[in-house]
Amino acid sequence: MKVKDLPELERPRERLLQVGVENLSNEELLSIILKNGTKNKSVKEMSLEIIQQMNGITNFQTVTKEKLQTIKGIGLAQALTLLSVVELGKRIYLNQKNLLKVSFHTASDIYDYMKYELTEKKQEYFYCLYVNSKKELIERKLLFMGTLNRSIVHPREVFKHAYLCSASGIICIHNHPSGDITPSREDIHFTESLVELGKVNGIPILDHIIIGEDQYYSFYEEEKIMNL
8 A cells, every 4th residue: 555545644744744743653754754665565564664673763873774775675765865864863962962061071971972873883983072171072073984903093183173172181982893892902002192192282181982892991991091
């Protein structure tokens, strides 16, 4: 059955107009985003099937284009549309957190803030969180994306952005796609060089967090950094 064959008040767009977007089900919202179903399946049926295959909408936060395209009926265009909607939702959430003056007092605070951004990534991502003297977030910056096991980060970029946003401290975060949070020799040497540069520049490195599979490593908690 096509959406146009449904009673008017059961059609997602008509229901949105009648009852408001906040009162639509997840299936109805997804139907509006996807727009079209397949030859043998309405967009509502396909939306319900997608949610079931994803085991709920929570898992959309880490979904990939490749995963979406394994679902029958989802082509490249629809996969990219869904990824864009998910990313927009993440940015709205993070911007709202910024407006609420997110502050970081423990390594766990940092991990909770960044874990959904970095969990299940297939390559390394290196972020810096720039904070004021109260350890409130000023700006979050993705500085580099690397290959599976290698990320090239230049210390100059780390401190350049700190000056641009008048930061009082820097928190570094990167992920290990393998899930193993043990710092590599390169991680240790790079962190040591950043800490020394932070002392010279008067903008300390407050912590360096490595995020793996449902866990993290904190250079500060392991007493490798003594600035907090």
